[in-house]
Amino acid sequence: xxxxxxxxxxxxxxxxxxxxxxxxxxxxxxxxxxxxxxxxxxxxxxxxxxxxxxxxxxxxxxxxxxxxxxxxxxxxxxxxxxxxxxxxxxxxxxxxxxxxxxxxxxxxxxxxxxxxxxxxxxxxxxxxxxxxxxxxxxxxxxxxxxxxxxxxxxxxxxxxxxxxxxxxxxxxxxxxxxxxxxxxxxx
Numbered sequence: 001x002x003x004x005x006x007x008x009x010x011x012x013x014x015x016x017x018x019x020x021x022x023x024x025x026x027x028x029x030x031x032x033x034x035x036x037x038x039x040x041x042x043x044x045x046x047x048x049x050x051x052x053x054x055x056x057x058x059x060x061x062x063x064x065x066x067x068x069x070x071x072x073x074x075x076x077x078x079x080x081x082x083x084x085x086x087x088x089x090x091x092x093x094x095x096x097x098x099x100x101x102x103x104x105x106x107x108x109x110x111x112x113x114x115x116x117x118x119x120x121x122x123x124x125x126x127x128x129x130x131x132x133x134x135x136x137x138x139x140x141x142x143x144x145x146x147x148x149x150x151x152x153x154x155x156x157x158x159x160x161x162x163x164x165x166x167x168x169x170x171x172x173x174x175x176x177x178x179x180x181x182x183x184x185x186x187x
Contacts, residue, residue: 059079069184072108074109090154098120116142
């Protein structure tokens with residue numbers, strides 16, 4: 001839509017400047033359409049930046065940082081994690097820090113992650129190999145579930161590992177361990 005309006009506008013200007021005097025130009029009309037196009041572009045740019053940045057960093061910058069520490073089953077999933085986290089309003093560093101703590105994917109991912117695509121230590125049905133931990137059809141499904149679970153705490157105002165930890169994990173040192181990963185990821 002913007003491109004067609006721009007093309008029409010440029011065509012009119014081309015005719016004017018090429019010496020074609022048969023065209024009468026309504027400058028107010030042109031100005032109003034140019035201003036509408038600029039406002040639409042600015043609105044689209046804002047929406048794009050909202051969906052593709054977090055605290056001033058682009059998805060690509062975040063993904064590069066995350067991918068340095070994602071190994072085994074999560075290798076190369078930094079962009080997916082960053083995009084989905086930002087899309088739902090979640091801190092991608094916190095989400096990835098939790099995944100690293102829960103999966104061991106800083107080195108080699110746990111059996112639960114490799115076989116069941118469970119990146120959050122989440123329990124539920126369908127069970128993985130008859131156990132109490134949940135099985136996911138794909139690693140992306142497991143990542144989305146883990147991020148959504150963490151985001152449910154975010155929506156309740158629990159936005160730090162210290163606030164989320166007692167609700168998420170039984171390990172009293174969970175927050176300290178996740179924060180270590182977060183600090184590494186942000187460098």
